[in-house]
Amino acid sequence: MTALTLGSAINAALSKALESDDKVLLMGEDIGKLGGVFRVTDGLQQRFGAQRVIDTPLAEAGIVGTAVGLALRGYRPVVEIQFDGFVYPAFDQIVCQVAKLHYRSNGRIRMPLVIRIPWAGGVGAAEHHSESPEAYFVHTAGLRVVAASNPQDAYVMLRQAVASDDPVIFFEPKRLYHSKGEVDLDADLADAPPMHLARVAREGTDATIVTYGAQVRTALDAALAAEDDGLSLEVIDLRSLSPIDMNTVAASVRKTGRVVVTHEAAREAGVGAELVASITEQCFEYLEAPPQRVTGHDIPYPPSKLEKHHVPDLDRILFAVDRVLERGEGVLR
């Protein structure tokens, strides 16, 4: 075990992938000499050369579109979109091409393509640098969508994503890039839980909080705070947003009978809406209270001075926990 930041765990995963398969290529803006604007690819071009770690022209449709061609030719491109808000110029390539080629070719064409996206807010960034576009991709059949919440998962899931023959949208919570955790660098992928499975991040009995990405950290903090109040909260880290591991979610909800879903993306037609619908379908008779969603508001990501009101914090989660526990308006500490 080695203590690594989430960013360096991703670097280690990319390094391992480049090392073990010469068909793996990295592509993106500023990923070479600079090592990426977050330094996540630091040193990789030096080590593997400019033929494998490619600084591309400044064109997202170009990056993803050429990766499609490279994949057709047998390569396994891992592309970096510099920031969440810059994935939209590549959106057409992702949803019309990347997602559909396997289906359109009756399975003859594989798209082993990973699209890494530094993701979501809470870092005081400028406009277009803090967005949560995951629902667009979850809504698109043919894509796998995953979100890492800690260094170990980032390391293992990224390697699994590179190994997958399906296209994977890989979300990296940028506000956790510098947070550390233990990583088993020698972990055998065969022993690791597959990336489509959720993880029970904390066990509890009174209510379930379902979340993913950086919100896992916030949910765990909320659970810790609730413990002082004599409450036992279970926290589920989804890890995969498409598919969603409903077995793990449903088992927890059946146990606790109460559920809060939280994410920082907007509420309307978001991942939370999907979760609550599925929970209602599968666990209706176990529910003791209506499920609650704690999400970003249905607004464009606000200017950074107001973002603390947009990204759900511990208090907003606890407020919703109080509601599912039918403890009135919510206990505000």
Add this chain to the structure above:
Amino acid sequence: MTYTQTQDSVTGGVPDEGDVLRVLEPDGARVPDATLEPWIADLSPHELRALHRDMVLTRRLDAEGVALQRQGQLALWAPCRGQEAVQVGTAHALAPGDFVFPSYREHGVLLGRGAQPADYVLAWRGEEHSAYDHRAINAAPPQIIIGAQSLHATGWAMGAQRDGSTDVAVAYYGDGATSQGDVNEAMVFASSFGAPVVFVCSNNQWAISEPVTVQAKYPIAGRAPGFGIPSLRIDGNDALACVAAMRWALDRARRGEGPSFIEAVTYRMGPHTTSDDPTRYRDAAEVEEWTQRDPIARLEAYLRAEGMLDDSGMAEVARAADALAAEVRTACIGATTRAPETMFDHVYAEPHAGLERQRAEYVAYLEGFEK
């Protein structure tokens, strides 16, 4: 002169800054150029001094932006030092009715449009996405999505054309932006419809860490003719060349001759933004070389040699620059953060029941803390 395709395709790099039109040498000596000269023959000493003054103001404003960021007053700043001539020079050529579509780095263009002190800093501070009233200064909100504004400028120009007006739209973007589909689509539209738009590409040699050679193996100005758009490749550190090229392009647009393209070859002296570390990707020697081609020193040398500027004139400009910096600082430090519920404002132009419910819920939630 239109840019012709006689330029040899270049392998391993684009032509250096020697291959450009200019009327001021780096040492300030005036050199003749048949293409540019007619457009600036009438510049008065007063106008020349104004050009110099605005460049100094822009540099001072930029230094203040960097300082405010270092002091934690701004979240970020995108320095424009070294690019004052292309920004100020082209903006000086504009008429009040023209409309600019800037990128995030165009502080000198905003100055030329009459931006107010707070307009420069509130977005970088994280208070507003775009602080200025676009109608007051005829400038669209600064664009962060690379190249998107080129299409907006083209559409605006199509509207101006329809209205029978002589107003012109100007899109500003960098060399990196020319790789984007939007920028190429804008040229198709502009050319097909003969839209009165000017594309100003500030080729500052770098797109964050990527040299222009990652975006272009042929002079960027050489692309436009392929779309049917005439272009000029000018020395972007020569303010007079920038005024001349812009007047040429604006005149074409106003006479109904459609779009033009200007590649202004310049250099970003500072980091990409205050979070960038350029020592990771470029040589000190390169920066030093470009320091010798400084746009402000160049115009200053020329004006002094012509007896249009002296020490007292310089002192006056310096005072004006300090005054602007002080106003910007005051506007920045004095900014108050809006009330949380204002983040729900302006998502829609008309009432939206879902959002109003969300706002009410959030306000009630916040009020719960006060009880």
